[in-house]
Amino acid sequence: MGFMVLNKIAKADTMTNRKIEISTQSAAETIALGRRIGEALKGGEVIALIGNLGTGKTHLIKGIAHGLGVEQDDLVTSPTFVLVNEYFAWGGGMQVYHIDAYRLESAAEFEALGVEEYSRPDSVVLVEWADRVWESMASLNPLTIRLFHGGGDVRTITLENAPSGIA
Numbered sequence: 366m367g368f369m370v371l372n373k374i375a376k377a378d379t380m381t382n383r384k385i386e387i388s389t390q391s392a393a394e395t396i397a398l399g400r401r402i403g404e405a406l407k408g409g410e411v412i413a414l415i416g417n418l419g420t421g422k423t424h425l426i427k428g429i430a431h432g433l434g435v436e437q438d439d440l441v442t443s444p445t446f447v448l449v450n451e452y453f454a455w456g457g458g459m460q461v462y463h464i465d466a467y468r469l470e471s472a473a474e475f476e477a478l479g480v481e482e483y484s485r486p487d488s489v490v491l492v493e494w495a496d497r498v499w500e501s502m503a504s505l506n507p508l509t510i511r512l513f514h515g516g517g518d519v520r521t522i523t524l525e526n527a528p529s530g531i532a
């Protein structure tokens with residue numbers, strides 16, 4: 366796990382300890398929030414998404430990928446049958462990994478995907494259902510995004526270790 370330790374040090378400047386809470390009223394607003402998050406990323410971030418079924422994790426990721434400049438044609442459908450989706454952004458200079466931990470049985474299975482190697486200064490790693498593999502993620506001090514159902518189309522979204530420039 367030496368890799369993990371190095372990652373932790375490299376990411377020190379992304380641990381902002383800033384907590385933000387935002388409500389969105391529609392799927393489009395959640396995508397727009399994601400876009401602002403994507404635009405604020407610098408590379409090297411690990412992003413944990415935690416929230417029940419249908420809270421909008423995949424919509425938010427679509428926005429984040431858009432904000433990072435991932436080609437819209439490549440864009441994210443839920444990787445439920447592919448454990449890891451890969452995209453390129455910044456004209457190929459940035460790699461985006463989208464992992465869905467929903468069907469993983471254990472943190473060990475998550476680590477077996479090679480997740481430590483995905484986390485680099487020129488990548489962004491997005492993990493849906495991160496709570497299922499939290500043991501492997503906590504030491505990475507991820508930007509942690511929690512999504513909650515409000516009534517109807519309302520979603521409350523909290524960001525821990527939020528980058529500046531979002532809200």
Ligand SMILES: Nc1ncnc2c1ncn2[C@@H]1O[C@H](COP(=O)(O)OP(=O)(O)OP(=O)(O)O)[C@@H](O)[C@H]1O
Binds near residue numbers: 391392393422443
């Ligand atoms: N404010 C909102 N933000 C996001 N999605 C919303 C909102 N209001 C309604 N929706 C609807 O909720 C659903 C969210 O779907 P999405 O696939 O993004 O959720 P998810 O958290 O990824 O679910 P899963 O756990 O199944 O992967 C969509 O059908 C979307 O249209």
Ligand SMILES: [Mg+2]
Binds near residue numbers: 423443493
């Ligand atoms: Mg999803």
